[in-house]
Amino acid sequence: MMRMPAALILAAGRGERMNSDVPKVLHEAAGVPLLEHVISTVREAGIQRIYVVVGRNASKVRSLLTLNGVKTVVQKQQLGTGHAVLQAERALKDHSGDLLVLPADAPCLRAETVREFIRSHRNRRVRASILTALTNHSKGYGRILRRSGQIQGIREELEASPAERDVAEINSGIYLFDTKLLFRKLREVKRNPRKKERYLTDVIEVLVHSGNRVRAHRVRNGQEVLGVNTRSQLSMAHQIIGQRELERHSRNGVTIQNPSQTFVAKGVRIGRDTIIFPFTWIGPGVVIGRNCEIGPFAKLKARVRVGNGVTVGSFVELVRSEIGERTCIKHLSYLGDTKVGRKVNIGAGTITANFDGKRKHRTVIQDGALIGSNTVLVAPVTIGRKAKTGAGAVVVARHPVPSGKTVVGVPARIMTTKKRGSKG
Ligand code: UD1
Numbered sequence: 390m391m392r393m394p395a396a397l398i399l400a401a402g403r404g405e406r407m408n409s410d411v412p413k414v415l416h417e418a419a420g421v422p423l424l425e426h427v428i429s430t431v432r433e434a435g436i437q438r439i440y441v442v443v444g445r446n447a448s449k450v451r452s453l454l455t456l457n458g459v460k461t462v463v464q465k466q467q468l469g470t471g472h473a474v475l476q477a478e479r480a481l482k483d484h485s486g487d488l489l490v491l492p493a494d495a496p497c498l499r500a501e502t503v504r505e506f507i508r509s510h511r512n513r514r515v516r517a518s519i520l521t522a523l524t525n526h527s528k529g530y531g532r533i534l535r536r537s538g539q540i541q542g543i544r545e546e547l548e549a550s551p552a553e554r555d556v557a558e559i560n561s562g563i564y565l566f567d568t569k570l571l572f573r574k575l576r577e578v579k580r581n582p583r584k585k586e587r588y589l590t591d592v593i594e595v596l597v598h599s600g601n602r603v604r605a606h607r608v609r610n611g612q613e614v615l616g617v618n619t620r621s622q623l624s625m626a627h628q629i630i631g632q633r634e635l636e637r638h639s640r641n642g643v644t645i646q647n648p649s650q651t652f653v654a655k656g657v658r659i660g661r662d663t664i665i666f667p668f669t670w671i672g673p674g675v676v677i678g679r680n681c682e683i684g685p686f687a688k689l690k691a692r693v694r695v696g697n698g699v700t701v702g703s704f705v706e707l708v709r710s711e712i713g714e715r716t717c718i719k720h721l722s723y724l725g726d727t728k729v730g731r732k733v734n735i736g737a738g739t740i741t742a743n744f745d746g747k748r749k750h751r752t753v754i755q756d757g758a759l760i761g762s763n764t765v766l767v768a769p770v771t772i773g774r775k776a777k778t779g780a781g782a783v784v785v786a787r788h789p790v791p792s793g794k795t796v797v798g799v800p801a802r803i804m805t806t807k808k809r810g811s812k813g
């Protein structure tokens with residue numbers, strides 16, 4: 390067994406083309422920050438040793454990294470991709486194998502491709518490989534320069550001649566290098582005279598000139614190496630990853646009635662024979678059981694768990710809630726911070742008032758309860774087993790409804806059934 394490469398993800402760039410106050414790598418595609426996509430791809434490919442180069446003031450980026458358990462390297466000034474890599478020299482001093490270098494703005498890359506790239510790099514016994522793509526949309530990418538088929542270097546668009554611009558093979562910004570050789574040669578790379586930056590791409594020419602062969606591994610689908618520099622590329626990444634997720638669910642036995650009108654965040658779990666109707670939005674971390682009907686026009690946000698056989702119908706919004714088996718929430722409801730039991734029926738227009746202006750509170754609706762249309766449940770509150778609320782009831786906070794009882798009115802009171810004719 391050969392040693393797995395270490396990975397170095399470059400995430401210190403300013404991301405100016407996003408025109409944003411948020412660091413570029415924290416922008417989300419399919420509900421997940423760009424940087425996190427790259428980290429999980431690298432990890433899924435089997436690489437354990439991962440470093441991320443970040444800027445000096447990137448506290449939010451750093452907290453994401455802590456969360457993901459990867460190490461950081463700081464690049465104080467953004468002096469280019471080559472300079473960024475050099476900042477990791479110390480951290481990688483004891484690493485003698487290969488180094489996979491990737492930009493943090495390539496969220497569509499798949500782990501399978503990373504594995505193939507590593508395999509082809511090893512099979513060819515070279516010390517540097519570039520992941521490339523053939524595309525009609527080469528704008529903004531570095532072009533691969535070849536002579537008699539052999540790679541000579543990479544030309545950035547700004548520096549490219551018209552003929553070089555016509556080259557259809559682009560640089561993905563993803564490379565494999567012999568670690569020691571890379572750092573040695575990077576020091577020979579001069580700053581680009583125009584941008585005053587040290588380009589990582591220029592190391593290829595330095596390598597070739599010193600007699601090292603550089604090989605390309607081409608991805609079959611250029612979409613995979615899309616670099617997100619602009620908001621419109623962010624939308625593209627969102628679509629590509631979103632569609633890929635929908636295909637995965639389809640293969641698992643989920644019906645997605647109209648994929649182009651459905652959003653499911655990356656990593657959502659959906660059971661077999663569930664149907665997702667159009668205009669449905671399912672956010673990150675949501676888990677849905679088997680045989681459910683979701684939508685049309687449903688919104689399931691963070692930390693929602695839906696059991697088997699549940700209906701979540703039109704204009705229903707759920708957040709941080711758990712829904713028990715065979716419960717129906719068919720129309721026009723909002724449930725936040727709510728635990729709903731099994732076989733509950735939530736009438737149209739039911740709303741949990743879960744926010745008092747300062748804090749969110751929980752609502753519990755136990756098995757078999759029947760919530761009448763237009764009920765407002767002011768949290769914190771519990772509706773007992775098989776309890777009922779009348780249409781339009783406002784159940785006030787801290788007034789639990791006992792099991793089997795019915796409450797009606799505003800504020801809701803327990804209804805006592807009197808026999809007709811009997812005296813009070
Ligand atoms: C880069 C490549 C280009 C390639 C494209 C693929 C260079 C010079 N160009 O261009 O050939 O086709 O990616 O998408 O490498 N970064 C730092 N520190 C810096 C500068 C950048 O960490 O000082 C990081 C950025 O956060 C980003 C990555 O490096 O994640 C790439 O930088 P970016 O400015 O996006 O490069 P491109 O112009 O896209």
Ligand code: CA
Nearest residue numbers: 494616617618
């Ligand atoms: Ca880029």
